[in-house]
Amino acid sequence: MTAFGTRLRAALDAHGPLCVGIDPHVHLLDEWGMDASAAGVREFGLRVVEAAAGRAGVVKPQVAFFERFGSAGFAALEDVLSAARDAGLVVIADAKRGDIGTTMDGYAAAWLTAGSPLEADAVTLSPYLGADSLRATLTTAVRHDKGAFVLAATSNPEAFALQSAQVVDVAAGDGQTVAERVARDIAWVNGSAAFAGGLGPVGLVVGATVDRAAVGLSDEALRGAPILAPGFGAQGASPEDLPALFGAAASHVVASESRSILSVGPAAIAARIEERAELYREALRG
Numbered sequence: 001m002t003a004f005g006t007r008l009r010a011a012l013d014a015h016g017p018l019c020v021g022i023d024p025h026v027h028l029l030d031e032w033g034m035d036a037s038a039a040g041v042r043e044f045g046l047r048v049v050e051a052a053a054g055r056a057g058v059v060k061p062q063v064a065f066f067e068r069f070g071s072a073g074f075a076a077l078e079d080v081l082s083a084a085r086d087a088g089l090v091v092i093a094d095a096k097r098g099d100i101g102t103t104m105d106g107y108a109a110a111w112l113t114a115g116s117p118l119e120a121d122a123v124t125l126s127p128y129l130g131a132d133s134l135r136a137t138l139t140t141a142v143r144h145d146k147g148a149f150v151l152a153a154t155s156n157p158e159a160f161a162l163q164s165a166q167v168v169d170v171a172a173g174d175g176q177t178v179a180e181r182v183a184r185d186i187a188w189v190n191g192s193a194a195f196a197g198g199l200g201p202v203g204l205v206v207g208a209t210v211d212r213a214a215v216g217l218s219d220e221a222l223r224g225a226p227i228l229a230p231g232f233g234a235q236g237a238s239p240e241d242l243p244a245l246f247g248a249a250a251s252h253v254v255a256s257e258s259r260s261i262l263s264v265g266p267a268a269i270a271a272r273i274e275e276r277a278e279l280y281r282e283a284l285r286g
């Protein structure tokens with residue numbers, strides 16, 4: 001398999017930044033005429049995959065909406081993940097896992113290992129047990145040509161106080177924000193010579209609603225890392241904002257939208273994906 005960063009770059013080059021979020025909220029299942037059940041989320045997910053294939057490069061199933069139906073929900077998610085991968089989409093499982101290092105091995109085996117029932121191309125990870133607790137998972141990702149997106153500055157407003165807080169690093173003798181520290185702590189992975197000049201396998205989550213300067217995430221802090229940017233669409237940011245929001249990093253942003261696409265319903269979703277995908281491509285062309 002080719003490295004995750006190479007696969008992601010190819011998907012972004014072919015289709016532009018749009019990532020279609022697969023978030024089967026109960027109200028959406030209802031609007032789509034589907035049951036609030038494992039069968040419903042399976043059908044919903046497969047319809048979104050079908051609409052996204054060939055129109056967007058990346059999809060992001062939100063694990064929570066499948067998990068709520070227990071083992072049957074996970075079986076539905078397995079089908080959606082494998083259909084998306086078979087359709088050639090880059091699949092980011094939005095599971096936001098984070099634990100002590102030894103427990104993380106289980107999550108790496110689940111999400112980032114070929115042949116696992118829940119195999120994805122990448123998974124979202126939380127660094128709040130210390131970015132070093134993710135070290136072995138990130139190493140596994142690289143070894144398996146998989147990727148990860150680590151939460152740095154999330155799109156929800158209530159995250160700001162924590163993620164913009166100053167960390168006092170006695171050894172380094174300077175202050176930096178929590179978000180900046182997360183970016184610095186994962187930079188070793190993408191800094192490897194194997195990824196020089198391309199996109200590394202480990203990205204950061206930086207919301208499109210975030211004031212990057214206030215959380216200390218300069219263009220330099222984002223260099224080489226793919227950026228997963230939720231916050232477009234329903235949370236307020238627009239495709240045309242992309243270049244201004246992300247500056248030099250804009251070309252490696254994966255711009256995620258869920259409700260703003262899914263809310264149009266099954267008959268109109270393919271056209272909606274095409275329309276949103278084109279807006280992002282236009283924004284990058286300038």
Ligand SMILES: O=C(O)c1cc(=O)[nH]c(=O)n1[C@@H]1O[C@H](COP(=O)(O)O)[C@@H](O)[C@H]1O
Binds near residue numbers: 062232256
């Ligand atoms: O990791 C994520 O995808 C994520 C990070 C973040 O900072 N904010 C955020 O909204 N998300 C996810 O992105 C999706 C946003 O959905 P919409 O607001 O409907 O586009 C949800 O699945 C969230 O869990």
